[in-house]
Amino acid sequence: MDFSYPPGTAEWTRDGIADKTVENVASLTALEALLLKEDGRAPEKLPNGNAFKTIRVIRKGEDIGCMFDVRAKFWGQYLKDEEDE
Numbered sequence: 001m002d003f004s005y006p007p008g009t010a011e012w013t014r015d016g017i018a019d020k021t022v023e024n025v026a027s028l029t030a031l032e033a034l035l036l037k038e039d040g041r042a043p044e045k046l047p048n049g050n051a052f053k054t055i056r057v058i059r060k061g062e063d064i065g066c067m068f069d070v071r072a073k074f075w076g077q078y079l080k081d082e083e084d085e
Helices: 028-041 067-084
Strands: 003-005 020-022 057-061 062-066
Touching: 020 028, 057 067, 062 067
Parallel strands: none
Antiparallel strands: 003 020, 057 062
């Protein structure tokens, strides 16, 4: 997966500062670690967490939930129908 994100602390509106791009992210946990390192406020040794519950999805300015919620909704809406067939 490839991602673009604003550099520096987690303030998403920064005029005149180009987004950074990271390529070949293998997992959400790797992306979470990268963003926390970039933010600079996280401890050096990151706690064992769940990136699916900490990374939120913003679509067209609307917070549609964390990755866990988005994945659960997908499974409930789309894959449930396939099981019923």
